[in-house]
Amino acid sequence: MLKHLLSDDLPRSRFLTVLLVLILFGLAFAPFITSGARPLNTAATICVYIVLVASYDLLLGYTGIVSFAHTMFFGIGAYGIGLGLASAGPFWWIAFSGLLCALLLTILLALIVGLFALRVRAIFYAMITLAVASSFAVLASQLSDLTGGEDGKTFSVPALLSPSFHLFENEVFGRIIDGKVITYYLVFGVALMLFLFLLRVVNSPFGRVLQAIRENEFRAEALGYQTIYYRIAANCLAALVAALAGALMALWLRYVGPKTMLGFEVMTDILLIVVIGGMGTMYGAVVGAALFMLAQNYLKTLMLQASSALVGVPFLAEALHPDRWMLWLGVMFVVSVYCFPAGIVGKLRST
């Protein structure tokens, strides 16, 4: 049963299994084992990024396609649901029709980018996606009447998901089950399903062809696979899942804005996570996203504690000053890429 759910693609490493179970339980019970808004926010972001990065892994790790347009699809999903709710009010049918429009636009754009660009060499494809994604980000911030420009837009979500909604009178395991917790479980559940779906896709006959294309596209073609169609299909599928991840992010934040949804920083985060976690493994997205988001959200706090504990120590206290957290985050990335060239999952599986 579990084996089937995981598409027969088991972690294949005891330590990795433990790590994945920890992450799963941590995310599943996040509202009850933590308190306050910040841990839950981190947990929701991890869920969304697992899906976003896993869908990118389908492209980069499994098919060998380098694309910089993944944030564009993430953004389309987010803006679709966000602008719908912002302009027409907090109703479920608005959310769904906004999402549907976003998915249609996603598939259309993915097809167009794919048809025009997948015929050319990898490096040109990467450049084209970069150009398209940048233009889209500029477009989103310029159309300020519609999108709220650089500031983005906040909006209300359907009553069930809004913080003022309380499912029960009393606390359950120390937390009031409000709309925020319900939203969290919506995000968690959809993310889990999307991840399992992607795991199935990469272990399907289709997924096997994608890996063949990554290994040797010329030979895949000679075996009778029309690789252009497979690449376009992989592109559309990854884009659709990224758009769904974007919609989840927007629902969670109750906000859409160009920096959070379309910014190039999101793209570099995706790239870093997929490389740190391990390309072509799917589980790399889980481990990578969890570590990355924890580091991004808690490194500063940790450093504050460390540097106040080290007050008076001349160099260390200065070096660990919380203002330098970005520097240490960078150092961590460099070290992890240097030590685990095949990513964390690749490293764990090889030992």
Add this chain to the structure above:
Amino acid sequence: MTATDTVASPSLSTHELTIRFGGHVAVNQVSADFYPGTLTVIVGPNGAGKTTYFNLISGQLAATTGTVRLFGNDITRLGAAKRTRLGIGRAFQLTNLFPNLTVLENVRLAVQSRAGIGMNMFSLWSAHTGLLDRAEHFLERVALMDRRASTVAALSHGDKRKLEVAILLALEPKILMFDEPTAGMSVDEVPVVLELIHQVKVERNLTILLVEHKMDVVRSLADRIIVLHNGQLVADGEPAAVIASPIVQEAYLGTGATADV
């Protein structure tokens, strides 16, 4: 029996097939018909256009002029993948496999292509047990079952060539094209592959095209020999006659050489 005696219609034919790379004409007006049950060996010096001619037939290159017909249908404008699905199978000269996938997976991908389920995204690849059995069957034929779980990158050169043959057989083509199948193989491995090619021809009445340099291989397998020189077809016929002809003596074996075959 040789091709010229065959009354059946050709399974594959090229008509004035030509490709130009800038000013260089790599294959020049080559017309030839190929028949089921016949193994045709294509010989010629390096740079004669043998591999290019193969690429034009299997679709890796597009012809400048001329036509390729498969069972009477014009396939000149089709891509490589479509031609494979129509029945033209090709083993490559430089081993051209999926290096980081397992030996079994390399063959299974060919079987899967034949089964036409490549776009299936929702079933497990391993649930299609029939495909796995087929793949193992073809691995057995080339005596590679004991290497099924290793990656291709870990195989010896000879085993890679055998795997090429297994993949080609797994595509179950009607036209089989081998580009120097025994190149770089150790002496004791060569007969295994040659025997296999011979068996396949006899069993299935297939059309086989072979590019080969080794004269003993040519002699043992060929029903017919075609000689290419500077992109042109310069001789075509029964092995003994072609080898003995003056033009082959000059073009292929070198001026003044005698036919010691």
